[in-house]
Amino acid sequence: MRLAVGVTGASGAIYGYTLIKALSGLGVEVHAVYTDMGCKVLAYECGLTLAELTPYAVVYDNSDLFAAVASGSFKTGGMVVVPCSMHTLGAMATASGRDLLTRAADVTLKEGRRLIVVPRETPVTAIHLTNMLTLAQAGAVVMPAAPAFTHKPGTVDELVNGMIGKILDGFGLEHSLYRGRG
Numbered sequence: 001m002r003l004a005v006g007v008t009g010a011s012g013a014i015y016g017y018t019l020i021k022a023l024s025g026l027g028v029e030v031h032a033v034y035t036d037m038g039c040k041v042l043a044y045e046c047g048l049t050l051a052e053l054t055p056y057a058v059v060y061d062n063s064d065l066f067a068a069v070a071s072g073s074f075k076t077g078g079m080v081v082v083p084c085s086m087h088t089l090g091a092m093a094t095a096s097g098r099d100l101l102t103r104a105a106d107v108t109l110k111e112g113r114r115l116i117v118v119p120r121e122t123p124v125t126a127i128h129l130t131n132m133l134t135l136a137q138a139g140a141v142v143m144p145a146a147p148a149f150t151h152k153p154g155t156v157d158e159l160v161n162g163m164i165g166k167i168l169d170g171f172g173l174e175h176s177l178y179r180g181r182g
Ligand SMILES: Cc1cc2nc3c(=O)[nH]c(=O)nc-3n(C[C@H](O)[C@H](O)[C@H](O)COP(=O)(O)O)c2cc1C
Pocket: 007, 008, 009, 010, 011, 012, 035, 036, 037, 038, 041, 044, 084, 085, 086, 087, 088, 089, 120, 121
């Protein structure tokens, strides 16, 4: 399986990093795109650079509209945008396609593939909610970064893994990141 992952400058860079590592560990071919702010927040929150992702993913420059994931003929099983900022949410809701991340998301939708968007902001405005509704109506799965406590996480890693497990569930991928209630 091959998936695209977009990571923006919303808080929660650990979600993107954990997802990419988990997908790679499951044998998924990962094609990752970070926005400029995505890179900065990754450094700020996790102390990591894109170089640390190269064992797990093909990493593209967000300005590279010639990249494989910009084209519908490059077959993927879908895309996840995690964490998704309100800026990128709005750009995707208008099918802007001005950078690689939003172009790849638009391609995912137009090709009828699964797009999981994980918005991270609170509180949210009517504009944010309208953009989420627009994407949901276009076929995206909107999965807010709202980690559950039902699996009784004892650490931040366990909390994060619960959220990442939900994303993997969204692609039908078997994993052991958290134990559901059956
Ligand atoms: C440390 C930090 C945390 C941020 N957290 C959020 C957030 O949770 N949600 C959000 O929508 N924007 C957040 N922002 C603002 C975005 O980074 C900003 O709107 C940026 O333009 C997003 O650009 P991008 O969508 O191209 O990544 C944060 C910024 C910083 C510096």
